[in-house]
Amino acid sequence: MELKMIHNLRVINKGVALAVGFGLLACAAFVLLDIILRRFGTSLGGTEEIAGYAMALATAWGMSYTLLELGHVRIDLLRTRCTTFQKALFDVFSMIVMTGVIVTIAIKAWPVVERSLVNGSTANTPLETPLIWVHLPWFAGWVWFALMSTLTTLAALSLVIKRRHEETEAFVGAFAEQETLQ
Numbered sequence: 001m002e003l004k005m006i007h008n009l010r011v012i013n014k015g016v017a018l019a020v021g022f023g024l025l026a027c028a029a030f031v032l033l034d035i036i037l038r039r040f041g042t043s044l045g046g047t048e049e050i051a052g053y054a055m056a057l058a059t060a061w062g063m064s065y066t067l068l069e070l071g072h073v074r075i076d077l078l079r080t081r082c083t084t085f086q087k088a089l090f091d092v093f094s095m096i097v098m099t100g101v102i103v104t105i106a107i108k109a110w111p112v113v114e115r116s117l118v119n120g121s122t123a124n125t126p127l128e129t130p131l132i133w134v135h136l137p138w139f140a141g142w143v144w145f146a147l148m149s150t151l152t153t154l155a156a157l158s159l160v161i162k163r164r165h166e167e168t169e170a171f172v173g174a175f176a177e178q179e180t181l182q
Helices: 002-039 047-068 084-119 132-161 165-172 175-181
Strands: none
Touching: 002 047, 002 132, 002 165, 047 132, 084 132, 084 165, 132 165
16 A cells, blocks of 8 residues: 555655646746847846755655655765665654654644735746745645655655565665665
C-alpha cells in the first residue's frame, strides 16, 4: 500500500513538475522577447518582477518533486556505515525533521496570503500586480510540499514498523548511495 501511494504521488508530482517547467519556459520566452524588443527601443516591462514571481512559484511547487526524486541535499557520513535497519531509522528521522520544518513554513506562509487578501495588496512596481495572484499559488505550493512530506514520512514510518526497512530506501534513502548500489 505504501509503495503504491508513493508511486501515485510521484506520478502526480511529475505532472506538477512538467507544468512548472512549462511555466518557466514561458517566463524565459517572455524575458527573451523583452530583451529582443529592447534592441528596437521598446520593452514589455515588468520582466524582472514576473521572473521573480516565477522563481518563487517554481521553488514552492518544485520541492515536492525533488523530495520524491531524492534530490534534496543529505549529509550521510554516519548513514553509509549502518545496517539497513539503522539507515531506515536515519531516513525516517530526517523525514520527520524535514516535515516539521516544511509544515511550519506552510503555517507561517498563511499570514502573508491573508494580509494580501485582506489589504488588497499590490506590488510596489509599475505593474502593481495584485499580490494575492502570486501569494496564493506560492502558499499552495508550500502546502502541497507539506502534504507530500507528511505522506512520505508516514509511508516510511509504516514500512519501518512493519520491518520492511529496505523498501524505504527507494523513496527516503540517499540518492548517491543508491547509485553505488546499482
